[in-house]
Amino acid sequence: MKFALSPAALLCAIALSAAAHAQTPAPAISDGIVKIGVLTDIAGPFMDNVGKGSIAATEIAVEEFGGKVLGKPIEIVTADHQNKADIASTKTREWLDRDKVDAVTELGNSAVALAAMRIAQEKGRMSIVTGAGAQRISNEDCSPNNVHWVYDSYALANVGTKSLVKNGFKTWYYVTADYAFGHSLENDGRKFIEEAGGKVVGTSRYPFPGNDFASYILKANGSKANAVAIATAGLDLQNAIKQGREFGLGSGGQASVAMLMSLMDVHGLGLKTAGGMMFAESFYWDHDAESRKFAEKFMQKMKRMPTALQAGQYSAIRTYLKAVEQAKTDEVGAVIKAMKAMPINDAFAKNGKLRDDGKMVHDMFLVKVKTPAESKKPWDYYQIVETVPGSEAFESLAQSKCALVKK
Structure with a gap:
């Protein structure tokens, strides 16, 4: 015996089937x-x-x-x-x-x-x-x-330059890696230096990665700037600082400033070479x-x-x-x-x-590298000089050019 559904019953069955299908959960993990x-x-x-x-x-x-x-x-x-x-x-x-x-x-x-x-x-x-x-x-x-x-380069430059300008380092020379991050470090640093009453008197950009920094360091020395900012990272930064020391960078009251330095950079350089340097950091293991x-x-x-x-x-x-x-x-x-x-x-x-x-906004630190005499145990490299709240360290949303930000 065959049974035929009325049009109303058929529509009801279709609706119930669709509802059941809709309630079937999609795979939680693709x-x-x-x-x-x-x-x-x-x-x-x-x-x-x-x-x-x-x-x-x-x-x-x-x-x-x-x-x-x-x-x-x-x-x-x-x-x-x-x-x-x-x-x-x-x-x-x-x-x-x-x-x-x-x-x-x-x-x-x-x-x-x-x-x-x-x-x-x-x-x-x-x-x-x-x-x-x-x-x-x-x-x-x-x-x-x-x-x-x-x-980001804004927070690094903000935390890492303002205090130095306020402490008398008014003129700056940049040795910069010639790619997006190096440019960003230099441009942001220049902004904060000038806002704090300082001045960038010159820039040398080197092709990244690089090994020979002699000509750039000699130009920086010749500028007589109070501070020479090295806007690069990793092995390039270590080589630039080492070669800078060989050419007298940092002597005579001229500061050698890393715009981005890490614990491993300090470890590679050693406290004798890196001791006394100040820079912005976002984490310290101790x-x-x-x-x-x-x-x-x-x-x-x-x-x-x-x-x-x-x-x-x-x-x-x-x-x-x-x-x-x-x-x-x-x-x-x-x-x-x-x-x-x-x-x-x-x-x-x-x-x-x-x-x-x-952007994940969080507290940042201004740190100073300890000297060999100040370090008391393995990897005891940093003194935290200042903790800067994330709201002060990073650019505000009101200044952002991100299209996701509602103005």
């Missing part, structure tokens, strides 16, 4: 795995500041989650971008298209970061910049799929109980203490995984919304807040 791609400088000039240490920091964050989030496994893949934007672009596309990477991170070079960010946005995935500092990353080139974690706890885990893996960039990588991945857990999905928009809603206080960040432009 592909059943959370995959994090650490794209870093493994063998180049930034390898000590990021590199294998940033991979280790990522591993620590994942291990603290037990290797799973929402019951699904977390996987880490790694690659060396060689500080080349084209290599970074190729690897990012490969990861996102073929390997189903959910978040590409570290990106310790500003040109690399900007390239990877664009591809991540195009593919609807997330980028987490912890190793690059050009302000444009979270300013005019901001992306709704990106977060910018550790520092700052408090939380920073020391993370540093102990890092030491077990790397046999040395972490840099700010490596601690920032740990913080960013830890926050990302907490947000996935809270949002109950790895969908980018939901994850970033959850990250923006949570206060960030961990081994790296104090009073941290992820803003609408994707």
Whole structure:
């Protein structure tokens, strides 16, 4: 016997079926795995500041989650971008298209970061910049799929120059790496120097990466500037400071100022060479109980203490995984919304807040490198001279050129 549904009953059945389908939850974790791609400088000039240490920091964050989030496994893949934007672009596309990477991170070079960010946005995935500092990353080139974690050139220049100008270093000469981050450090530094009543009397830009800084240092010496600012990072910074000492830079009352220096730079130079230098920092391993706890885990893996960039990588991945857990999905928009809603206080960040432009704003430090006589134990390198609240260290949202910021 056959039964025919009336038109009204048929419509009701269709509606019930549609409602049941709508209530079926979408997969919380795409592909059943959370995959994090650490794209870093493994063998180049930034390898000590990021590199294998940033991979280790990522591993620590994942291990603290037990290797799973929402019951699904977390996987880490790694690659060396060689500080080349084209290599970074190729690897990012490969990861996102073929390997189903959910978040590409570290990106310790500003040109690399900007390239990877664009591809991540195009593919609807997330980028987490912890190793690059050009302000444009979270300013005019901001992306709704990106977060910018550790520092930017504005905060470094702001915290690292104003106090020196106020203490009598009125004239400055820049030795600058000729690429996006170097330019950003110099331009932001110039702004704060002039605002504080100082003046930049000259600039030399060298092709990055570089080995021979003699001609640039001689020009800086000849300028008779009170302070010579070295706007680069990693091995280039160490070589420039060493060669500067050989040519008398820093003698006769002239200050040698690093616009970006790390714990590993100090370690590589030694306290005899680096002692007394002042600069902006975003993390110190011996700052408090939380920073020391993370540093102990890092030491077990790397046999040395972490840099700010490596601690920032740990913080960013830890926050990302907490947000996935809270949002109950790895969908980018939901994850970033959850990250923006949570206060960030961990081994790296104090009073941290992820803003609408994707910048994570947190307290910064002005530090002074200890002399050999002042250092009392291994890796006892910094004296924290001043803690600058994030609201004062970073550019305000009102000044931002990011299109995501509502005016």
